[in-house]
Amino acid sequence: MSTAGFNSQNGTGTGQTYTNGPSQNPVSLQQLPGVSYGMTHQSTFNPMQAKASVASGPGLYSSGPYQPIPPVSSYQSVPPPSSFPALPGQPLLTSPPMGGPPSHTPPLSASPSPGPRLTSAQAMPPPPAVSTGNYYASPQQPMATAWQYNTPPLQMGPPTSMSTPPSATVANHVNPALGSTVPPPPQTSSAAYGSAPVLHSVTHPPVPGMPPTSLHGYTQPGIAPPPVNPILSHGYQPNRALYGAPPTGPPPTGPLPSMKSTPPPTGPPLANAPPPPPKADAQCGGSVNSSQLPTESDSQEGDIECPGMVAGNGLQASSNYNHVDNKTAGRPQPGSPGQHLGHYPSLPPGYQNAPSAHNATSPMHPALQSTTQPYAQTPQPYQQPPGGPGPAQLSPSLAAMSLQSSTPEALRVVNLLQERNLLPPTPIPAPMPCLPQDLQKVNCNPEVFRCTLTSIPQTQSLLNKAKMPLGLLLHPFKDLSQLPVVTSSTIVRCRSCRTYINPFVSFLDQRRWKCNLCYRVNDVPEEFMYNPVSRAYGEPHKRPEVQNATIEFIAPSEYMLRPPQPAVYLFVLDVSHNAVETGYLNVFCQSLLDNINALPGDSRTKVGFITFDSTIHFYNLQEGLSQPQMLIVSDIEDIFLPTPDSLLVNLNECKELVQDLLKNLPNLFQKTMETQSALGSALQAAFKLLSPTGGRMSVFQTQLPNLGVGALQSREDPNQRASAKDIQHLSPATDFYKKLALDCSGQQVAVDLFLLSAQYCDLASLGCISRYSAGSVYYYPSYHHQHNPAQVERFQKDLKRYLTRKIGFEAVMRIRCTKGLSIHTFHGNFFVRSTDLLSLPNVNPDAGFAVQMSIEENLDDMQVVSFQAALLYTSSKGERRIRVHTLCLPVVNSLSDIFAGADVQAITGLLACMAVDRSVTASLSDARDAMTNAAIDSLASYRQSVLTIQQPGLLAPACLRLFPLYILALLKQKAFRTGTSTRLDDRVFAMCQLKYQPLAYAMLMIHPALYRVDDLTDEGALNINERTIPQPRVLQLSVEKLNREGAFLMDTGMIMYLWVGRNCNPNFLTQVLGVPSYTAVPDNLYLLPDLDTAESQRTRAFIGWLRDQRPFSPTLHIIKDESQLKSSFMQNMIEDRTEAALSYYEFLLHLQQQISK
């Protein structure tokens, strides 16, 4: 990292040099060069439309998605302590009109029934300006607004159009050998069947097995919902590749024991350290495997061993983290505070308006401070093996909790206007709840289960005062490297609330335990008295269930309503002219051929294929045929299955036929001229095929469906892409896809959508099919096999991951929380079956969920509260499993403690979900205002209620210091930005991602990471599996950090950009890129050459390490100044000013202005 760029920046002006369009910098954007920000710039804030004073702008906070909350909800009931004196003359700031039916709601097509979701949403526009200007809550608002799809599916009227008897169908059966050339168009094909009259006039011979029922499956109760216990989990397949959990047990490289003694100042890496027990080391994976052995006794043994192994690994892991400490501690070490840390000046010299607030900054080096862990005194919680003091002693030890003494670094006052280098040099760890060590030691991994406030307020009014959203973020099916699995005939659960026994229950004596959610006293069953770990009797508190916050049970037969379903995969492929043109079929077929043996499943696994253009093509793959038979059904109005029995076939028995088909499929449609797409009918057919068993449907679509049911019209106006006004058409155009998705959900079918299209596809409508059936959406804009090799590569890699990752079928998830708290709004892809039961026909390891909570009863006498998520699922091997995660958090009664426990990343993630909802139900500008106001409110509340000394400046607690930055990043995110040209599908896809991705990945989308990579060194490097991974510093997203002498890597989650400066170090060009000079860098470079130099190895190791941390491999674009992609690279420079949006500093001034009003 060179200091050149930065220093020169700061060195210029005498004070007002916060230039974000550095003129010296070659990278300059379209911005005005060298703008300096004095207070005079305040006038420019108006476009921001942020919060008006409460008095003048009533209804500002009213509308939209943030209201689903029951009356008690947050931010409401108490008169806002932060209410600002009304200021006149802020017309711009009043919220957009809320009343009146939002114009963006499309007409509900043909559903006479009380549409489950949209109807009411539309009928009931967000409350007009009644509310008191509160954000999240509007008590007047009935619960219904935001999540109408919570209504049970029964209320949906059956789609009348579908109920015509199937016997009237018309079909053309052709049995051309697959290898034959082009399938004849329907007309000719009907001829092949015999009497060959006009197209569509042949009545199809009644198919024997034809279901007489119409399509509306949800009028019948679904097969699945296990009435007994809703929750469930999934099977853990140890042989799967492990994602996530980056720090899994790398062997410590030279930890310096002496460093351990200084943990507090080097906090952040430590926070990284406490991986909850589940996230264990590879070594323990082996023992998990053993639990899968067929014989029962073995499996129990395996289970037993695991905890022990964890203990053993605990030490290792901790030493590993020590090493990390060492790394970061080494740099900033003692030195003189306030001096250079690395290359960063401790205090920006600039900022003319910096008041005398120097007292606000502690003598510690800012960067150092900023990285310091909030609660430093529990630095190495994972050093002791679990098994120490049991949770039984929980309550007494809580009293010793020392909030005050830890006067938390998290609460250190930061004047945002003065401190420039807010980003810690390493990824930000999740804050640790302030719990006694013995509890924290067993608490759930924050990567799996995270709360926006790690200290739960005692009352709703306190929560309202804090003005921060309360919610949970989950990644329940995350791939874990170590997971204890318990086989037991009785699963111990609370008799009244059905909570699974967990580490946070208390044992009154040996025979009784008290539930930590409802406080009922339960008996300990006889079987539970025996501890398989120690083989001792009478130690129920040492059982694995009470030693692990994440655990998996093998479910007994009470947890099944039907025999576990087999793994069933159905692929629905678009083969219209447009699709063939993109060439995706080749990639798909090849990927599936390559991975066909890696598909999760057992000997029962079934596969099937459907292709469609204007007709639907089925493939008969029955055992015994010499080659696959194609059956064409051209009656798309009333779809039926030609031979129901032989379309979905056992993969093992018919593998050759399947392979045969996959090899021929791409050629089959090579010359097709059919341009229409009957996606809706194909989906209906696929649903019929899957409904007896359930399973996964993977749909590949390349254009707007324009034929038959579910046809859509283009709604995008290209001229409006850059509009600063409200964005229309964010909600679905038809409820066809949603209804079908609900049918699918009832039959345990999940639909995953792969959208490969250059044109507008109306993802807002199509996406519903995945959203309500718990599928996922993958989007490859401008996919083309020749013109866009980067997309092809990404598609290939995504497919590989998609096909081989773990999968859970017929799943349900329930989240419970301690009495007094209530969960009211869910975010993610699923269908809410009963009030709190999420129906997940499929669950995959890459799905994240978020929920919002409110406090319904005061938590007066409680010291801790707990949350439990239980996921019941059928593994691909036909095992019914329950995965249970339990999180325990302290309850506090002062505002400062609440602020001290705020988890800024989780808050940002939850706000993003809420904003997506609000964009759809209200409007985009409304959502943007709401996000800005969230920052204003919480900081204002902090200033008024927590700070004792009023100082000038924009003050934030250290734990929230990144909040304004993240909010600004959200405002500039594709999903919410205005004024920058954004295709509607891109925007909608970004919204889907924000709601559906686990927090760790969503954060990269929101705030990408920028590294300088031309001067990577081994200093402070990680050492994982014999590979040395350099750890460059995370840079701020500002053009001033760029430098034409360097090369910079930007990691946006799905895409990585490697920007090469014009005068880039020739060493880097030759040793890493393998080109002699800058001009020789090719335009479309997607790969780093495999050079045998130290620099190349370091760079590739670093990029590879970043890629390994996430499930889907991001593509790498190597770009130069002239590259087309440079603009997308620059759009991520969120701290800079653009034509349409404020710079970070301007945004801060805007916040300050609003707060001090």
Add this chain to the structure above:
Amino acid sequence: MILMTIIARVADGLPLAASIQEDEQSGRDLQQYQSQAKQLCRRLNAQSPDRCTLETGELNFHYLIAQGVCYLSLCEASFPKKMVFAYLEDLHNEFYDQYGRRVPSVTRPYSFIEFDTYIQKAKKTYIDSRARRNLGSINSELHDVQRIMVANIEEVLQRGEALSALDTKASNLTSTPRSTYAKVAAVAVFFITLIIYVRFWWL
């Protein structure tokens, strides 16, 4: 038509394998039958008859017990009995071959769910009318099918309940001989006496 097949361990009724019923195809809701089947598996014990047919309206359960494993299927009443038992025999032979030894040791429900593949194939063979002709040989082997016991499912499922109900009634009788009945009678007698006395006290 064979609608459902369940293989369970007789000792504790643990389901070992099953064939998923196809709601959509039959147009029937089999949920109720499925829970009946589960109950039935739990009721069976070593004393139960080896082969039995249980009627439940238009559908019949047929089961076969061999080597501690129960093979239970649900068929339409019109489906030939001997065919069903030939099918169950077939399942038994194959199942015992593949998994027989492991049956006593498993604890997880549906441990042998992969047997489903074979069940479905066998089912297809026996349902298919053309294939049936080839199975003509079974006629002779199963000539004694007529002697298979026939009972009603309700009776079987309620037999246990009836006994236990009787038991509780009996114990009630012994423990609290004068139940509320007696009290009510006593109170009634008292009031009647009182009324009579009030009405005719002057006599």
